[in-house]
Amino acid sequence: MSASISKFLSYVLRHSPECIGLALDNQGWANVAELLEKATISGTSLDAATLREVVAENEKKRFTLSDDGTRIRAAQGHSISVDLGRPAITPPQTLFHGTATRFLPPIMENGLLPGSRQQVHLSADSSTANAVGQRHGKPVVLLVAAGRMFADGHTFFQADNGVWLTDTVPAIYITLDETNFSADGQEQQ
Numbered sequence: 001m002s003a004s005i006s007k008f009l010s011y012v013l014r015h016s017p018e019c020i021g022l023a024l025d026n027q028g029w030a031n032v033a034e035l036l037e038k039a040t041i042s043g044t045s046l047d048a049a050t051l052r053e054v055v056a057e058n059e060k061k062r063f064t065l066s067d068d069g070t071r072i073r074a075a076q077g078h079s080i081s082v083d084l085g086r087p088a089i090t091p092p093q094t095l096f097h098g099t100a101t102r103f104l105p106p107i108m109e110n111g112l113l114p115g116s117r118q119q120v121h122l123s124a125d126s127s128t129a130n131a132v133g134q135r136h137g138k139p140v141v142l143l144v145a146a147g148r149m150f151a152d153g154h155t156f157f158q159a160d161n162g163v164w165l166t167d168t169v170p171a172i173y174i175t176l177d178e179t180n181f182s183a184d185g186q187e188q189q
Contacts, residue, residue: 005054008044010062013074020044028073028082032065035072061161076159079116084159091156093147095122095164096177098129100137104176107142112169119157122146122164126177141177149173 012035017024020042024030032051039046055063055072064075076084097112097120112120123129126141133139149169150156157165 002050002054002057005044005046005050006058006062008039008046009051009054009072010074010077012039013063013072014077015079017080024073024080024082026083027085028078029066029071030073032070032072064160075161076119076121076163076165078118081118084157086157086159086165088155088157091122091146091150091164091166092124093145095124095144095146096126096129097122097142097144097169097174098131098133098136098139099142100133101140102137104140107174108171108176111171111174112142112144114168119165119167120169122166122169124162124164126179141179143175143177144169145173145175 012020012022013024013028013030017030020038022030022035022038032048036046036048036051051072052065052069055065062075062077063072065072073082073084099107114120121132122144123132129141130139133141146156146164146166149166154166159165
């Protein structure tokens with residue numbers, strides 16, 4: 001049940017609050033009581049205890065409850081326009097991005113673009129990036145020279161769940177993690 005509720009919440013809070021008649025504020029927050037009511041009316045049985053359980057047990061920490069528990073939002077991954085209100089901060093020198101090998105040619109040519117989301121998502125470690133890449137096919141990890149990007153004027157933010165966010169990553173800041181690939185980008189056997 002919690003997996004289906006988590007998927008429902010991700011869809012509503014990241015992409016389509018209007019599908020249940022819900023409104024988010026500019027920072028992506030929804031009123032919990034309104035969310036519970038509109039979810040139930042739309043056919044998804046959801047109560048406050050289940051909501052708190054899903055938020056607490058979600059291994060990717062996709063959702064954030066306000067300190068007083070009256071509001072909820074997705075931590076990141078929005079395709080709708082929201083301002084998470086996170087301050088720009090200095091990133092680590094290197095961040096990581098997981099993707100599938102089939103996406104390498106356009107990424108190495110055009111860089112990382114947000115696609116349907118508002119920003120590019122980066123990980124603080126290669127194992128997390130590898131897990132992300134596995135969701136899309138045969139995984140590959142890219143190294144992002146975040147320190148150089150920051151020095152060159154790019155801004156970085158960190159979501160409530162630790163995911164690093166930036167608008168785009170130009171190709172000049174990307175290198176292939178050589179662990180599983182040769183210098184020419186070919187997969188090693």
